[in-house]
Amino acid sequence: MADAELQALAQLLEASLNPQTSKQAEAAIAEKQNTPNFSLKLLQLVASNNFPSSVRLSSAVYFKNYVKRNWADEDGNYKLPLDEVTAIKRELIGLMVSVPPNLQSQLGEAISAIAESDFWERWDTLVDDLVSRLTPDNATVNNGVLQVAHSIFKRWRPLFRSDELFTEINHVLSKFSTPFLTLMENTDAIISKSGNNPAVLREAFTTLSLMMKLFYDLSCQDLPPVFEDNLGPISALFHKYLVYDNVALHTDDDTEAGILEYVRAGIFETLVLYLQKYEDVFGPHLGQFVESTWSFLMTVGPETKYDILVSRALQFLTSVAGIPQHAQAFSNQEVLIQVVEKVILPNLSLRESDVELFEDEPIEFIRRDLEGSDNDTRRRAATDFLRQLMSRFETDVTNVVKTYINHYLQEYAKNNENWQAKDTAVYLFSAIAAKGAATATQGVLSVNPQVDLVGFFDQNIAQDLSAEGSHPILKVDAIKFVYVFRSQLTPEYWRVAFPLLVKHLGSDNYVVHTYAAIAVERALFMTDDKRQPLIPKATVVGLSKDLLQHLFTLITKNNAPEKIQENEFLMKCIMRVLIFIRESVEPITELVLKNFIGITKVIRHNPSNPRFQYYMFEGIGALIRFAAPAQHQLLENVLYEPFTTILQEGVQEFTPYVFQLFAALLETNPQAGLTDLYMGLLSPILMPALWETKGNVPALNRLLTVMISRAGQQIAQNGQLEPILGVFQKLISSKAHEVQAFELIETLISNVPVEALQPYIVTILQLMLTRLSNSKTEIFSQRFIAFYHFISARQDKGLGADFFIKATDQVQNDVFKPIYLNIILPDTQKLSRPSDRKIAVVSYTRTLTDSQAFIDRYPKGWGLTCQRLLELLQNPPLPIAHDDIIPDQDVDEVGFGVGFTQLNTCRKAPKDPFPEMTNVKAWVGQFLKESNTRHGGRIVKLVQERLSPQVQQALAEYLG
Numbered sequence: 001m002a003d004a005e006l007q008a009l010a011q012l013l014e015a016s017l018n019p020q021t022s023k024q025a026e027a028a029i030a031e032k033q034n035t036p037n038f039s040l041k042l043l044q045l046v047a048s049n050n051f052p053s054s055v056r057l058s059s060a061v062y063f064k065n066y067v068k069r070n071w072a073d074e075d076g077n078y079k080l081p082l083d084e085v086t087a088i089k090r091e092l093i094g095l096m097v098s099v100p101p102n103l104q105s106q107l108g109e110a111i112s113a114i115a116e117s118d119f120w121e122r123w124d125t126l127v128d129d130l131v132s133r134l135t136p137d138n139a140t141v142n143n144g145v146l147q148v149a150h151s152i153f154k155r156w157r158p159l160f161r162s163d164e165l166f167t168e169i170n171h172v173l174s175k176f177s178t179p180f181l182t183l184m185e186n187t188d189a190i191i192s193k194s195g196n197n198p199a200v201l202r203e204a205f206t207t208l209s210l211m212m213k214l215f216y217d218l219s220c221q222d223l224p225p226v227f228e229d230n231l232g233p234i235s236a237l238f239h240k241y242l243v244y245d246n247v248a249l250h251t252d253d254d255t256e257a258g259i260l261e262y263v264r265a266g267i268f269e270t271l272v273l274y275l276q277k278y279e280d281v282f283g284p285h286l287g288q289f290v291e292s293t294w295s296f297l298m299t300v301g302p303e304t305k306y307d308i309l310v311s312r313a314l315q316f317l318t319s320v321a322g323i324p325q326h327a328q329a330f331s332n333q334e335v336l337i338q339v340v341e342k343v344i345l346p347n348l349s350l351r352e353s354d355v356e357l358f359e360d361e362p363i364e365f366i367r368r369d370l371e372g373s374d375n376d377t378r379r380r381a382a383t384d385f386l387r388q389l390m391s392r393f394e395t396d397v398t399n400v401v402k403t404y405i406n407h408y409l410q411e412y413a414k415n416n417e418n419w420q421a422k423d424t425a426v427y428l429f430s431a432i433a434a435k436g437a438a439t440a441t442q443g444v445l446s447v448n449p450q451v452d453l454v455g456f457f458d459q460n461i462a463q464d465l466s467a468e469g470s471h472p473i474l475k476v477d478a479i480k481f482v483y484v485f486r487s488q489l490t491p492e493y494w495r496v497a498f499p500l501l502v503k504h505l506g507s508d509n510y511v512v513h514t515y516a517a518i519a520v521e522r523a524l525f526m527t528d529d530k531r532q533p534l535i536p537k538a539t540v541v542g543l544s545k546d547l548l549q550h551l552f553t554l555i556t557k558n559n560a561p562e563k564i565q566e567n568e569f570l571m572k573c574i575m576r577v578l579i580f581i582r583e584s585v586e587p588i589t590e591l592v593l594k595n596f597i598g599i600t601k602v603i604r605h606n607p608s609n610p611r612f613q614y615y616m617f618e619g620i621g622a623l624i625r626f627a628a629p630a631q632h633q634l635l636e637n638v639l640y641e642p643f644t645t646i647l648q649e650g651v652q653e654f655t656p657y658v659f660q661l662f663a664a665l666l667e668t669n670p671q672a673g674l675t676d677l678y679m680g681l682l683s684p685i686l687m688p689a690l691w692e693t694k695g696n697v698p699a700l701n702r703l704l705t706v707m708i709s710r711a712g713q714q715i716a717q718n719g720q721l722e723p724i725l726g727v728f729q730k731l732i733s734s735k736a737h738e739v740q741a742f743e744l745i746e747t748l749i750s751n752v753p754v755e756a757l758q759p760y761i762v763t764i765l766q767l768m769l770t771r772l773s774n775s776k777t778e779i780f781s782q783r784f785i786a787f788y789h790f791i792s793a794r795q796d797k798g799l800g801a802d803f804f805i806k807a808t809d810q811v812q813n814d815v816f817k818p819i820y821l822n823i824i825l826p827d828t829q830k831l832s833r834p835s836d837r838k839i840a841v842v843s844y845t846r847t848l849t850d851s852q853a854f855i856d857r858y859p860k861g862w863g864l865t866c867q868r869l870l871e872l873l874q875n876p877p878l879p880i881a882h883d884d885i886i887p888d889q890d891v892d893e894v895g896f897g898v899g900f901t902q903l904n905t906c907r908k909a910p911k912d913p914f915p916e917m918t919n920v921k922a923w924v925g926q927f928l929k930e931s932n933t934r935h936g937g938r939i940v941k942l943v944q945e946r947l948s949p950q951v952q953q954a955l956a957e958y959l960g
Helices: 003-016 023-030 038-047 055-069 081-098 101-118 127-132 139-156 163-194 198-219 225-229 231-242 259-275 279-299 304-322 324-330 333-348 353-359 362-369 380-391 396-412 417-434 453-467 471-485 490-506 508-526 537-555 566-601 608-647 655-667 678-683 688-692 694-717 720-732 733-752 754-772 778-792 800-811 814-828 834-850 852-856 859-874 918-936 940-946 949-959
Strands: none
Touching: 003 023, 003 038, 003 055, 038 055, 038 081, 038 490, 055 101, 081 101, 081 139, 081 279, 081 453, 101 139, 127 139, 127 163, 139 163, 139 198, 163 198, 163 225, 163 231, 163 918, 198 225, 198 259, 225 231, 231 259, 231 279, 259 304, 279 304, 279 324, 279 333, 279 949, 304 324, 304 333, 304 380, 304 733, 304 940, 324 380, 333 380, 333 396, 333 417, 333 814, 353 471, 380 396, 380 417, 396 417, 417 471, 453 471, 453 490, 471 490, 471 508, 490 508, 490 537, 508 537, 508 566, 537 566, 566 608, 608 655, 608 678, 655 678, 655 694, 678 694, 688 694, 688 720, 694 720, 694 733, 720 733, 720 754, 733 754, 754 778, 754 800, 754 814, 778 800, 778 814, 800 814, 800 834, 800 852, 814 859, 834 852, 834 859, 834 918, 834 940, 852 859, 859 918, 859 940, 859 949, 918 940, 918 949, 940 949
């Protein structure tokens, strides 16, 4: 490869790191991606010491992203030339084991992406390659090998059991497990003789840390036989390093965990796995670990560098307490008092470092403190341990803990300066009051019957919720108590609590007003048994202008892009208020719009918090849904400029949202044609590059279909049909986008004159039939059947069954017959969407009354169609439901940055293809009778000639 080419690429990568030149540099690199061996040039840059480390890292990142996008298509076919694929696999492992750790992690992700598609059948040399590189004592090489192995094998952790998965794991274990255990022994020997050599010791512990991760990977699905055979020595080794100490491995910083802590935390993680999955074989080795864990937790200091280790140790004891025969160790009162006093309380109480976090990094404090988002905090782990014990010994644990709660409350009552005692009391009470985990939607659903939740609220929580002088952390405790136990508070309590929560939004303290926003948002989400809001709507509508403006002010207090989008909880509250007040937003639409646009304009330059962005666009979606029907022109005029700027600047994180919102805006005004603004958008959204990004496709398709439905004739006259059909051709070839392909073509056929589409119909069907015969999926088959009925039902538009048959004859003579007999007739009953079933009823009915081909060419088909129609009518399609409830999306389950994220506030409403047809059975009877008259009694005659007596009888109720 010419040095000049590498030099030029290195300069572009360097320029891409500078905000002033990044856009042009990225565009130039994107062009180079289409040149031969681009990926190998990137690897050469990563490998070369002649370039700055920043350029090498940038090249590694580009390589990783390039491989993720371009390795294989959804069917597993390589998108790169085969010689390039082979060269990458040949070079990558050797390169990874030789480069510094920051480059290793990027290349590891690339290897993981390749393995996703190729391992193990198409890369069956990989494990041999890895094993051949392991050395007795070269830690740098060994760590590179282990890093590669972990990047591949960690994929097994979340997977469901399957034969393919176990074949892959067995392939790995047969080659890797014995050398792995040998390396473990070697590493142990090196550590034993290097106690006075800090550099060697640290490298060996890095190896050990990676081995702990791999030990977990290799054991996560099933117990490897070679591990089971050696469980005694392995357990002894684990125990040795669980209690190992050497001052050379200590960190000077009290906040930063070191390699020693990470190794011990890794051992605890593996112990939890073995206890939960393989207790029958691991049980005999358990005692030594419980004793060591116990003594560790009794003596460990409060420094934050031990947090991950303490939390894992507590998770281990929680697992021990979760197994009946081992839980008995905690069963008597004396032991429980020891547990609470020596282990729970020290880890549940606030430390100085927690208070500093509260004051200096409030958003980090909130994220750690919230339910479910703080798995590695001491508080969470101590709470989980206490709850596990309570699930076993409810009465004893409740009684022991109540004495401590009362003690701490008395300490606070003696002196209000002692607010930390009350904080501990509230935490302890919450831990024993909740039964089971809190849910995201409803909070705690079941309460320990041995505590008085409402009494505790009245005596200890209400005062901090309403009093001015309480410590900010106690205010947060009170708000969090209401938030966690929200389902347990009666509507009367909520009427008192809600205004107090709103008032706390005005607090100067970041954590207090954020927690207030979190609690207000959930309160507005809650409904009673009749699905009516718990908070009276009038209360919120009256407050809404000031409330929304105040929330926007809190968000934009610091106008740096990363600070504006730091706090997604405030934006989620804005979204919820807009969903709650619905059409009552109309008087303040301009105010809300102005704020949204101001925020969008700032953060588009540096989108850094996907959750914030998601809630913001859901908020804009709610505004469009509820304000646009009455204020369409205002929204269209104001949103057009910032939205098109986002598209022009290629802000990828925002683009799929913008397409959805443009479509939703159009859908709120279905009668009007397309304005010039939108017609100007049509050509840019048909550019092939936009459709290359998977995440854009569903949103782009929705926008394109709504534009076609509004201006079909105009689009045909402007000669824009062919680029749209080009999009259809791309979509229909992809399993990922086949649903969108059918949506697009059905919209075209519905809204463009048939004459304009006539030249393309045969090609359209040819593409469908090719997919049907070469790579049919269940979804494709269903959508194809629905498409047939869509054509067949529309005789009034110049289509119909005969139109479809004539077109398929041009693809291949009489190919319709096997398709109808083997696919359409047997599987129409499987259609699940009410609209598809309704169209199928109309299609079958019109085929019986008006298809000449079914009278002349397919006389048997006429009888079979009649039978299938009667079967469909036994379970007639229900009316299309227009549910006005906006679903609550669990943001943790949203795959940000991976693909398309659906906005729920402006989700496309289901459309009834025949709204005039309210009673399907009555319509069929009426239509058959009218057609019989229209055709001079032909239908009745066909019934008598072609149907068995039983079918005639079933049809009689329709023909009267």
